[in-house]
Amino acid sequence: MTNQVGPGRQAAGDPPPLAPLTPRTSGLAVASLVCALFFFVPLAPLVGLILGIIAIVKISGSKGAMKGFGLAAAGVAIGNFFSLVTAVFLLTPFSADADREARNAGTCRSNLKQIGLAIGMYESDYDEQMPPDIETLAVEGYLKIGADRGMVEENAPAGETVLTCPSRLDEQLMSGDLDGTSSYYYAQLKDPQHMERLRQTPIMWEKVKSHRKGVNALFADLSVRMEPLDVLRGRIEQNAGLYVKPPVLPEAEQK
Numbered sequence: 001m002t003n004q005v006g007p008g009r010q011a012a013g014d015p016p017p018l019a020p021l022t023p024r025t026s027g028l029a030v031a032s033l034v035c036a037l038f039f040f041v042p043l044a045p046l047v048g049l050i051l052g053i054i055a056i057v058k059i060s061g062s063k064g065a066m067k068g069f070g071l072a073a074a075g076v077a078i079g080n081f082f083s084l085v086t087a088v089f090l091l092t093p094f095s096a097d098a099d100r101e102a103r104n105a106g107t108c109r110s111n112l113k114q115i116g117l118a119i120g121m122y123e124s125d126y127d128e129q130m131p132p133d134i135e136t137l138a139v140e141g142y143l144k145i146g147a148d149r150g151m152v153e154e155n156a157p158a159g160e161t162v163l164t165c166p167s168r169l170d171e172q173l174m175s176g177d178l179d180g181t182s183s184y185y186y187a188q189l190k191d192p193q194h195m196e197r198l199r200q201t202p203i204m205w206e207k208v209k210s211h212r213k214g215v216n217a218l219f220a221d222l223s224v225r226m227e228p229l230d231v232l233r234g235r236i237e238q239n240a241g242l243y244v245k246p247p248v249l250p251e252a253e254q255k
Contacts, residue, residue: 023062023064023065023066023067024065024066024067025066025067025068025071026055026058026059026066026067026068026071026072028051028052028054028055028058028068028072029051029052029055029056029059029068029069029071029072029075030068030071031048031051031055031075032048032049032051032052032055032071032072032075032076032079033048033052033071033072033074033075033078034048034075035047035048035051035075035079036048036049036052036074036075036076036077036078036079036082037078039078039082039085039086042086045078045079045080045081045082045083045086046079046083046086047079048075048076048078048079049075049076049079049080049083050079051072051075052072052073052074052075052076052079053072053076055068055071055072055075056069056072056073056076059072101167101211101212103166104165104166104167104210104211105167105211105213105216105226107165107166108165108166108167108183108206108210108211108216109216109224109225109226111162111163111164111165111184112184112204112216112217112218112224113218113224114143114162115134115137115143115162115163115184115204115218116204116218116222116223116224117222118137118142118143119131119137119142119203119218119222120222121142122136122137122140122142130188130189130203131188132188132244133178133179133186133188134163134178134179134182134184134186135176135177135178135179138178143162144162145161145162145163145178163178163181163182163183163184164182164183165183165184165206165210165216167210167211168183168208168210182207183206183207183208183210184204184205184206184207184218185204185205185206185207185247185248185250186203186204187202187203187204187236187243187244187245187247188203188243188244188245189201189203189220189242189243189244190242190243190244191242198220198239198242199219199220199221200219200220200221200235201219201220201235201239201242202217202218202219202220202232202235202236202239203218203219203220204217204218205217205218205232205236205250206250207248207250207251208250208251208252208253209229209250209251209252209253210253211226213226213228214226214227214228214229214231214232215227215228215229215232215250217232229250229252232250233249233250236249236250237249
């Protein structure tokens with residue numbers, strides 16, 4: 001005869017029922033939130049972000065054995081936010097510096113283009129002969145040096161002139177010595193009428209490399225471009241015999 005066991009009663013010899021498991025809180029989730037909240041410590045938000053992602057993956061795969069999803073999610077959100085803020089804070093100065101450098105290099109090329117136009121007008125009036133120096137261009141009115149005057153005053157601020165690279169505003173341009181105090185070196189060619197042969201010969205360039213990517217230069221065909229310092233120096237040395245006087249090579253950037 002079989003013994004009947006009523007509801008809620010345990011048959012003799014049956015193992016006791018297992019107690020339900022209590023999910024444990026993920027230590028990674030807690031660490032994620034703590035690290036994210038310490039946003040003032042370098043790299044702490046990034047660590048919190050990474051730990052939070054790992055915690056979410058482990059919790060999701062634990063089948064209820066682990067809890068703390070909310071903590072991990074908060075750590076990810078806060079860590080991501082402050083990681084982005086930190087990145088912007090660190091990168092902004094470099095971006096601003098790069099923008100300033102790009103503007104200065106562009107203004108420098110614009111200066112040389114204006115000087116090139118003045119040289120072109122001079123050549124048209126003097127049977128394709130190049131001016132002997134930049135001072136002549138200014139004195140004869142071909143080149144307007146300052147913002148509202150044909151010649152600069154004694155010790156004029158460098159930033160107001162077309163003969164000064166904006167990256168070298170510590171220099172002073174002096175009337176009567178424009179070639180000596182300008183940011184650019186001018187080199188007159190002996191026989192400029194053979195333009196086809198000479199058109200890629202530099203006739204004006206920065207005295208000192210002031211830009212990261214190279215040196216701005218004006219060529220005999222009046223084009224302007226930036227070239228690496230070594231390339232430009234080699235081009236000038238290769239054509240040294242074409243100049244009226246030995247040219248002064250551009251120098252490396254002064255620290």
